[in-house]
Amino acid sequence: MSDEADLDRGSDAVGRNAPKKRLLRGVAAQTTAVAAAVHLLWAWPRLGSPPDARPYFFLAGSALAVAVAVATLRAGEYRRLYALGAGTLAAFLGGFPAWHGTDAAAALAAEPLAVVAVIVEVVGVGSFLALYRLAPPTSVAVERRREDEPDERGGSEAEEGPS
Template structure:
């Protein structure tokens, strides 16, 4: 079975990067990550002068990292590791909140609308990143796809033989 122009399944059984379901999940994941990062930055910015609390500085770093993961999710090929990183980052924000407030999580969450928005976005984002992870091909398949694409000159890159072959093409051999 060959890949269709609409992003149907390929020979490996995985739909292309722009399959409709993946596109929707990618947009949801990126928006949820961006919203979570924005909320953390909004919370942290006015509290940066307080040396006794480490959270504002951790939130600035975590927010910047979350934005980097969101941008990479939009621009990079399908990498399961990237999707796992997105889910893990948002999951760390969720678990950190629970760890910080302990048994008082429900009452603290109910009293803080900014936290409600952040935690809602994180739950949705974790689900979307895990959905992308489930639908993405293994990293090896993505790398093989990249090798089969065009090289800098616009010509298709030829396969060097079966995967795992020890044979090296003549132009790559060293005479050492």
């Protein structure tokens, strides 16, 4: 295969398995998993508190975050997935000051889990945005995936012909 064909089809040097993209995917997945774990650690003992809805939102958000982390490691290069990852972490990040309002700084200082969450969420949003920027448009990723799938009948198009 020629060098141009390798570049078009996404060789390891420029495709999904480029070292920079592998590192960013690992960071994105790890920070997302840590953010989910921190939110679960905070929410679990508070379940059943009638006036506070946050534990239930944290459970749902953590489940989504874990699904995004797994998909980031296993799926192809999809900008929509990376945008979902960045958006999920940004929702966690923006939810803290939205909930606490002007007391957000004092609440952050009083809650060690919140400090950890803010740090990993900022790093995670940054890594998802970098992945988004490096990924090809979704239509290109889908077309590459179609090209890589074998023919449904088991043979290639070149082998088919009149019998």
